Amino acid sequence: MQRTTPTILIAGAGTVGLAVAALLATGRCADRLRVQVLEARPLPRWQAEEIHLRVYALSRASQQLFEHLDVWQKILAARASPYRRMHVWEGAAPFAANALDFDSADIGEPDLGHIVEDNLLRSVLAAALASLPNAQIGIGAALEAVEVGARGVTVRLANGGTLEGTALLAADGSDSAVRRLLDLPLRGVSYAQTAIVAHAASTLPHRQTAWQRFLPGGPLALLPLADGRSSIVWSLPTAEAERLLAASGTDFLASLQAASAGVLGELTSCTQRVGFPLQATHALHYCVPRVALVGDAAHTVHPLAGQGMNLGLLDAACLAAVIEDAVAAGEDAGDLKVLRRYERQRKGDNLKMQAAFDGLHRLFQLPTWAAPVRALGMRAVNGMGPVKRLLMEQALGLSAGSKNRLRWSHAESQA
Numbered sequence: 001m002q003r004t005t006p007t008i009l010i011a012g013a014g015t016v017g018l019a020v021a022a023l024l025a026t027g028r029c030a031d032r033l034r035v036q037v038l039e040a041r042p043l044p045r046w047q048a049e050e051i052h053l054r055v056y057a058l059s060r061a062s063q064q065l066f067e068h069l070d071v072w073q074k075i076l077a078a079r080a081s082p083y084r085r086m087h088v089w090e091g092a093a094p095f096a097a098n099a100l101d102f103d104s105a106d107i108g109e110p111d112l113g114h115i116v117e118d119n120l121l122r123s124v125l126a127a128a129l130a131s132l133p134n135a136q137i138g139i140g141a142a143l144e145a146v147e148v149g150a151r152g153v154t155v156r157l158a159n160g161g162t163l164e165g166t167a168l169l170a171a172d173g174s175d176s177a178v179r180r181l182l183d184l185p186l187r188g189v190s191y192a193q194t195a196i197v198a199h200a201a202s203t204l205p206h207r208q209t210a211w212q213r214f215l216p217g218g219p220l221a222l223l224p225l226a227d228g229r230s231s232i233v234w235s236l237p238t239a240e241a242e243r244l245l246a247a248s249g250t251d252f253l254a255s256l257q258a259a260s261a262g263v264l265g266e267l268t269s270c271t272q273r274v275g276f277p278l279q280a281t282h283a284l285h286y287c288v289p290r291v292a293l294v295g296d297a298a299h300t301v302h303p304l305a306g307q308g309m310n311l312g313l314l315d316a317a318c319l320a321a322v323i324e325d326a327v328a329a330g331e332d333a334g335d336l337k338v339l340r341r342y343e344r345q346r347k348g349d350n351l352k353m354q355a356a357f358d359g360l361h362r363l364f365q366l367p368t369w370a371a372p373v374r375a376l377g378m379r380a381v382n383g384m385g386p387v388k389r390l391l392m393e394q395a396l397g398l399s400a401g402s403k404n405r406l407r408w409s410h411a412e413s414q415a
């Protein structure tokens with residue numbers, strides 16, 4: 001039995017790190033643990049005047065996490081854009097017979113998810129944490145060294161400070177410092193692609209639809225924003241992406257217009273562009289004694305299905321539940337056998353999803369001779385109600401597997 005109040009250290013105040021922190025600090029063991037978040041950079045502020053360039057297509061499962069934390073209404077009140085349809089096609093004609101069309105009405109859901117800004121998610125979570133007596137966020141606290149001991153973990157910060165905890169949760173992103181410092185092996189591939197992200201205005205409305213065209217160089221997604229514009233995520237071979245990132249606004253818009261096949265009419269303006277190199281990585285192990293990797297620190301996926309953050313939030317929910325169960329049972333929360341329960345529950349699902357997105361990426365990278373086969377496949381899926389339903393439930397994070405893993409401590413404490 002542990003006698004002192006355990007401190008859970010969390011490296012990284014991205015959405016995943018803040019979500020684990022909020023779950024632990026408000027959960028059923030909130031009076032029996034403390035949470036300390038360490039973040040290297042200032043937290044971005046949400047601005048009502050301009051939609052942030054980093055937006056996520058959040059699934060229903062992610063929405064449920066935010067509802068559970070009592071911040072979803074705040075997110076909706078600030079700005080969130082529901083998408084009710086997904087339309088996927090290859091080739092020059094967006095509405096050809098082989099285009100895939102998913103409608104939330106077909107599965108009796110009001111929408112398929114929401115497009116939400118990164119800085120909004122982080123602002124509402126940080127504000128929720130600020131009001132809690134058992135949680136702290138240290139800003140400007142870049143973690144520089146980690147020492148794992150038999151009874152605890154010590155971290156050293158760039159600002160000279162040191163902190164001790166029972167466990168360290170690494171939510172410090174795809175280039176995780178914790179993973180590097182502890183020499184935790186990572187498998188991965190670079191897609192040799194870069195995603196260009198920007199917001200574009202168009203003459204036709206987006207119709208609350210997430211549009212995605214598969215092009216030979218990579219997919220172009222157009223996600224509906226609350227102000228009528230669309231967020232573009234355009235994956236391209238890196239050299240081509242670099243050329244387009246450096247192109248003039250007019251030249252870029254002309255290329256984007258051709259790539260979008262006029263599905264939104266004419267694209268009339270575009271914001272600044274930002275590039276993200278794309279890779280798929282997976283840590284061989286999610287945990288060692290006293291340390292667990294979560295979110296992008298554990299795995300990254302191709303953005304073609306818009307699921308990286310959603311997977312990270314499922315990790316966050318699972319890890320928080322595992323730690324709470326351990327604390328409730330008087331176990332040492334940093335014990336490897338405790339942290340392995342999280343790895344056992346999440347790694348298989350994450351590997352499956354990563355393989356599925358990777359497979360989809362490869363399928364659409366096959367040369368032109370494969371296009372008729374893909375067209376046949378897409379046409380077949382479009383005609384199969386149950387298969388479409390399954391795909392939509394998977395994208396919503398409501399498949400049977402995900403549901404079983406969304407085990408809120410809140411629900412348990414009320415049982």
Ligand SMILES: Cc1cc2nc3c(=O)[nH]c(=O)nc-3n(C[C@H](O)[C@H](O)[C@H](O)COP(=O)(O)OP(=O)(O)OC[C@H]3O[C@@H](n4cnc5c(N)ncnc54)[C@H](O)[C@@H]3O)c2cc1C
Nearest residue numbers: 012014016040057143172173177295296306307308309310
């Ligand atoms: C182009 C693109 C589009 C995407 N679209 C979607 C989408 O539509 N839906 C979706 O679900 N996912 C999407 N994703 C995936 C999503 O962006 C990531 O999965 C998600 O941001 C990971 O969140 P995180 O909190 O794990 O990591 P991050 O957001 O990277 O946060 C890590 C935090 O750790 C901090 N940090 C780093 N090092 C240290 C240190 N040494 N000490 C302290 N702090 C540190 C960083 O400053 C940062 O705040 C997309 C990704 C890309 C590239």
